[in-house]
Amino acid sequence: MGLARRIIPCLDCDNGRVVKGVRFVDIRDAGDPVEVSKRYCDEGADEVTFLDITASHEGRATTVETVGDIAAQVFIPLTVGGGIRTLEDIRMMLNAGADKVAINTAAVFDPPFVRTAAERFGSQCIVVAVDAKQTTGGAEPKWEIFTHGGRKPAGIDAIEWCARMVDYGAGEILLTSMDRDGTKEGFDNRLNRAVSGAVRVPVIASGGVGALEHLAAGVLEGGVDAVLAASIFHFREFTIRQAKEHMADCGIEVRL
Amino acid sequence: MSTLAVIDYGMGNLHSVAKAVEHVARELSLETEVAVTADARTIARADRVIFPGVGAIRDCMAEINRLNVGEMVAEAMQTRPVLAICVGMQALMEYSGENGGVDCLGLVPGQVRYFGEELRDAAGARLKVPHMGWNEVRQTRAHPLWEGIPDDSRFYFVHSYYVETDRDDLVAGASRYGKEMVAAIAARNIFATQFHPEKSQKAGLRLLGNFLLWSGEA
Numbered sequence: 001m002g003l004a005r006r007i008i009p010c011l012d013c014d015n016g017r018v019v020k021g022v023r024f025v026d027i028r029d030a031g032d033p034v035e036v037s038k039r040y041c042d043e044g045a046d047e048v049t050f051l052d053i054t055a056s057h058e059g060r061a062t063t064v065e066t067v068g069d070i071a072a073q074v075f076i077p078l079t080v081g082g083g084i085r086t087l088e089d090i091r092m093m094l095n096a097g098a099d100k101v102a103i104n105t106a107a108v109f110d111p112p113f114v115r116t117a118a119e120r121f122g123s124q125c126i127v128v129a130v131d132a133k134q135t136t137g138g139a140e141p142k143w144e145i146f147t148h149g150g151r152k153p154a155g156i157d158a159i160e161w162c163a164r165m166v167d168y169g170a171g172e173i174l175l176t177s178m179d180r181d182g183t184k185e186g187f188d189n190r191l192n193r194a195v196s197g198a199v200r201v202p203v204i205a206s207g208g209v210g211a212l213e214h215l216a217a218g219v220l221e222g223g224v225d226a227v228l229a230a231s232i233f234h235f236r237e238f239t240i241r242q243a244k245e246h247m248a249d250c251g252i253e254v255r256l
Numbered sequence: 257m258s259t260l261a262v263i264d265y266g267m268g269n270l271h272s273v274a275k276a277v278e279h280v281a282r283e284l285s286l287e288t289e290v291a292v293t294a295d296a297r298t299i300a301r302a303d304r305v306i307f308p309g310v311g312a313i314r315d316c317m318a319e320i321n322r323l324n325v326g327e328m329v330a331e332a333m334q335t336r337p338v339l340a341i342c343v344g345m346q347a348l349m350e351y352s353g354e355n356g357g358v359d360c361l362g363l364v365p366g367q368v369r370y371f372g373e374e375l376r377d378a379a380g381a382r383l384k385v386p387h388m389g390w391n392e393v394r395q396t397r398a399h400p401l402w403e404g405i406p407d408d409s410r411f412y413f414v415h416s417y418y419v420e421t422d423r424d425d426l427v428a429g430a431s432r433y434g435k436e437m438v439a440a441i442a443a444r445n446i447f448a449t450q451f452h453p454e455k456s457q458k459a460g461l462r463l464l465g466n467f468l469l470w471s472g473e474a
Contacts, residue, residue: 002377002432004390004410041457046390072275077412077455097271099455122267122311124386124414171386171414200373202384225384255390255410 004255005219006046006226007243008079008204009233011036014053016062020231030234034069040233041074043240046255048074049102049174049228052082053149064096071097081129081174090117094125102174104129105147108154111168118169127204128170132158132191133178143191150178158191159198166199173199174228177207184210184231192222204228212238212246219252257287260468261302263328264292265319267311273341276454277306280465288468294323304467305332309343313368313417314355316343326361333363337472338446339464345441345448346419354417364443366421375434383434386416393429393439393451401440401447401466402428409459411439411451419450445472 011018011033018030030036037048050070052063060083067080080093081102090101107114107128118126131150136142143158162173175195177188187205196203202225205218209229218227232238244254262274274292281288291298299305307329309316320326329348332338340348352358352368360368375383390410395402418437421427428447429440441448447467453460 001392001408003383003387003413006389071272072279075276075279075455075461076457077414095271097275099272119312123416124310124388172388200385202386202388225389 001253004046004253005247006204007215007240007247007254008047008049008226008228009040009045009240010049010051010206010228010230011234012051012053012230013063013066015059016066018234019053020234030231033066034073036234037070037074037078040240041076044244044255045076045240046226047077047079049079049081050098051102052080054082064092067093067096067098079127079174081127085113087117087120090121090125094121098125100125100127100172102127102129104131107165108145108147108156111164114165114168114170118171123169123171126170127172127174128162128165129174129176130158130162130165130195131176131178134188134191141190143194146178150181159194162195163198166201170201172202172204174204174206175224180208181206182231183208186210186214187218187222187227189217189222192218192224196223196225202226212243215243216247216250216252219247220250257289258303259289259291259301260304260306261299262290262292262306262308263299263325264294265316265323265325266294267309267316267319267343270308272452273306273308273454276461277464277468280461281468283461284465284468286468294325296324296328299328300331302332302336304336305329305338307338307340307344307347309341309345309347311343312355313343313346313352313358313360316347317358317360320347320361326363329361330363333444333446335472336445337467337470339467340446340448341454342415342450342452345450346417348441348446348448349419349421352417364421364426364441364446364448365423366419366426366438368417368419370417371434377434386414387418387433388414390456391431391433391439391451393431396427396430397442399428399442399447400470401442401463403462403466405459405462405466411449411453411456411459413451415450
């Protein structure tokens with residue numbers, strides 16, 4: 001026995017409420033982030049990821065407050081993403097109680113920012129979030145990265161991009177398939193396997209989980225170190241505990 | 257009322273540690289005042305000291321040396337319970353191979369080494385570095401800080417370098433990640449963990465509670 005694969009529930013938050021968009025559009029309310037985080041922690045979540053989708057400036061203050069409230073009550077690692085653009089943004093989230101930050105769009109527009117951030121705060125707290133969409137199918141598929149919540153193509157190969165981000169100091173890659181996000185059809189495990197094989201740091205698979213089998217497939221077929229899901233947990237279709245038991249039944253080492 | 261100082265030498269996030277300790281103190285109905293500080297007098301007066309650390313060892317050691325933190329820890333470990341966490345534990349050792357080689361405090365005999373690019377599990381599968389997530393910790397000896405924590409409980413780790421020592425008598429916990437590594441050290445008044453108790457939910461909070469109740473020596 002050794003290191004366990006992680007299950008990470010993700011809270012997409014807008015103005016202090018947990019929401020879940022299907023393909024980033026249809027938003028449903030799923031509760032208070034502090035209460036939801038505590039429930040996940042009690043159910044055995046290995047980490048919690050908080051993605052802030054609040055657009056307004058005023059909303060950011062709410063986010064910092066919410067992160068502080070979660071950190072005061074949830075004693076597992078907490079990652080905060082969404083709108084992390086400056087060293088000051090990172091410092092603010094870490095001071096509020098986050099353990100890691102996820103950088104997405106800012107990494108694309110200013111890749112050296114990732115290096116500066118890793119040097120300043122340490123690679124262990126810098127997660128680079130990558131939104132990838134398949135652009136070529138067939139035997140040799142290709143994926144490109146997209147920004148702005150998956151709306152804008154950046155014209156960069158996703159696999160090369162992940163490798164470069166790790167060279168710059170990313171301690172972990174949060175990999176979202178834009179083709180699968182919100183579909184409940186399961187992860188894009190060809191993408192997961194390609195990225196996981198290309199980088200030495202842990203990869204978190206995201207996008208598309210609609211059933212417990214999908215979580216196990218992320219590890220068994222995608223080769224990832226952690227699996228992230230939102231809606232199957234928010235709407236109580238499954239508990240984290242059920243997800244872990246299923247993974248254990250599939251022969252995957254988990255923390256029970 | 258007892259006091260606890262979390263030594264702040266400007267590296268990374270110490271709020272998690274302080275928040276977790278405050279939470280545990282409340283649960284145990286202990287009146288503990290937690291200060292996150294680099295002030296030598298506050299640290300010298302504290303009943304208990306936590307020596308945390310995240311990030312790269314060279315930057316950590318530069319700040320530790322600049323602020324004379326080594327002296328504070330050396331003094332504290334003679335007289336009061338000290339808990340060192342992650343890079344805090346690594347800084348106690350003699351030498352780290354990180355950043356091209358850095359001399360550490362030498363308060364505990366041993367070295368800090370890189371996991372390596374070709375780390376593999378027993379089945380030959382490549383292991384990721386950093387070692388990130390929940391791993392089992394085998395309690396290699398009894399200690400007040402293990403009180404009430406089942407053997408082989410999982411704790412949260414995140415690190416690319418690990419501690420090695422010839423002094424088996426100082427090892428309190430061990431884990432396996434491609435190779436055997438030291439997960440916890442107990443040396444007189446110091447208990448040191450490679451994992452993060454403040455992020456390790458029940459087992460971690462129990463360990464922090466045990467620390468608040470520990471009067472030192474094992």
